[in-house]
Amino acid sequence: MYKLHSTIRDVAKRLNLSITTVSRALDGYDDVADRTRKLVFATAKEMGYIPNRAARQLRRQRTDTIGYILPADSAGFADPFFSEFIAGLSDEASAYHFDLLVSAAPPDSKGEKELYKRWVQGGKVDGIVINRVRLNDWRLRFLARQSMPHVAMERSLSKLDFVGIEVDSFNGMLKLMAHLIERGYKRIAYIGGDPNLKIDHDRLSGYQSGLKSAGIESDPALIVHTNMTSEGGYRTAELLFALSVPPTAMVCINDTTAIGVMHAVHEHGMIIGRDIAIAGFDGIADSAHASPPLTTLDQPIYNIARKLSSMLLTIVSGKTLENKQIKMQPQLLIRSSTGG
């Protein structure tokens, strides 16, 4: 096959230099004559030389790549949360000349396990980012056991030596509940996701704690779980409306769910913010443009992703991370969907 790209050898040959010198010049070592270095740079550029990644990886035993596996059964899956998250990871990685490997697999599936194994044991990535952490998450155990650098967006229950960023879901929910209760809402439903998710656990706890401190008894019929999609939100709201005494407010595990819920509410001819209150979590762009604008707990997804990426890169490069555990408070954005 015809060779398309020039190698370091081609550059060396052209300049009558050794491969070593070219390599060292390009890598900025200071034991190369200034004239030589300039010559090398010029020629390399002229010849369009770009180091072969596989060779470099093999030699240096690193890939300059980090990985992220979308925890989603992806047919029909769509949430701007992930676009933002991926964009953030990738931007920060790019800035350090790292690449981002992405794949998707349903949580706790066989495919997910195989993917992680392939990436980790095949040396496909130097580090891994995790989110949508489960209460008892095999991924965290696996990565720790394999000494694969990793950061997570939420901590699991068991994991004490957690490295990453956690948005305080519990406290956020508490604030949201206080807001609703202050507005006079009492019969408040919680529409969650998989109860096995750390965020579901925390947000539900916040919900319950919020009710309790207001002296409102929690009604199990008002606590439902679905799949964090607008579809799911829509269907679940329908179920709640079928109750003999439907809720007058619904808080959702994320904005996407809330948008589906709003749709169902509209169909029932109710005015959101007056007849019923709806709230979400995430602060995705569309939440500001929902009708009416959605009250939500805003977390800066893009920036969180960037920071996660940067933390991971620090670990990967062997430097010590001064701040291993970051806790952030989500910001309660009161908009008209709760009568704001």
Added chain:
Amino acid sequence: MYKLHSTIRDVAKRLNLSITTVSRALDGYDDVADRTRKLVFATAKEMGYIPNRAARQLRRQRTDTIGYILPADSAGFADPFFSEFIAGLSDEASAYHFDLLVSAAPPDSKGEKELYKRWVQGGKVDGIVINRVRLNDWRLRFLARQSMPHVAMERSLSKLDFVGIEVDSFNGMLKLMAHLIERGYKRIAYIGGDPNLKIDHDRLSGYQSGLKSAGIESDPALIVHTNMTSEGGYRTAELLFALSVPPTAMVCINDTTAIGVMHAVHEHGMIIGRDIAIAGFDGIADSAHASPPLTTLDQPIYNIARKLSSMLLTIVSGKTLENKQIKMQPQLLIRSSTGG
């Protein structure tokens, strides 16, 4: 450093076999004794052996990886379109044991060029998927010149030997315009994206052609361009409302824009579907759950992405692609936002 993963050498040593035999056994060659093969498989599994990717890549001169660069200035960027698209690409790739490399860069930026160069000339990927094609797209020329396999979601104007999938934006728009005009709308605005985008070009042409065939004169003040976000849609709608004679209908280049537009309309106290009609393009999940549900031209993003991925893998593996150019018709989903 302590060696974490076993190599093929370890497996060979343990079995007192040559590396060659182990390699050939694992790769399923038929010149290996059955007993040997079984032994090799068992031991490899037991030792947790997974081939090192970098070494394999270097030797075989392929990466088993395809790439996709998000054409987006990514701060604050979020569109479920991309989540679905990425999920589709990655799912199909996974099925063939390929990985998906993802990055983001603003269209036509320096960073974008560097990224493509790095991936292509550094041998990071075996093929590349492109969407949001520009009218005169340097990426297509570059990839062709570098003999890098690639597929695109839209064809460019210049590119005759286009490989990929194109959704017939022009014809879709024509159908949508006919629908609106039949409903009695005459003063219809077009809210596009970057005019340099192939989809903008086609959708705008469809819009104009639709007007023309109904004998309606096109008003330049009603043709505006923004950035394909809900933010942009919101702002642009405000501008249109400030016209001395505002439009009575607005068709948008995509659903995300339309959602922002709807928000502005609501703020003006108008009833969508009665006082004004709004339509989008894409058929993202949330379009069904907008308030009211959004009339849109539906394209099966996830499946298109899967198909693109599969076409690319066919090319990469050297097989011939029977059907290089696929043209699809978007489906007009008439919902209440246009009075449906």
Added chain:
DNA sequence: TTGTAGGCGTTATCAA
């Protein structure tokens, strides 16, 4: 300041 040589872990060619 520059060059020689060895090896990262695989796969592929050729011989045994």
Added chain:
DNA sequence: TTGATAACGCCTACAA
């Protein structure tokens, strides 16, 4: 049916 050996392209002791 198996094994020895040579690359793939790069980095890095070590030597010159």
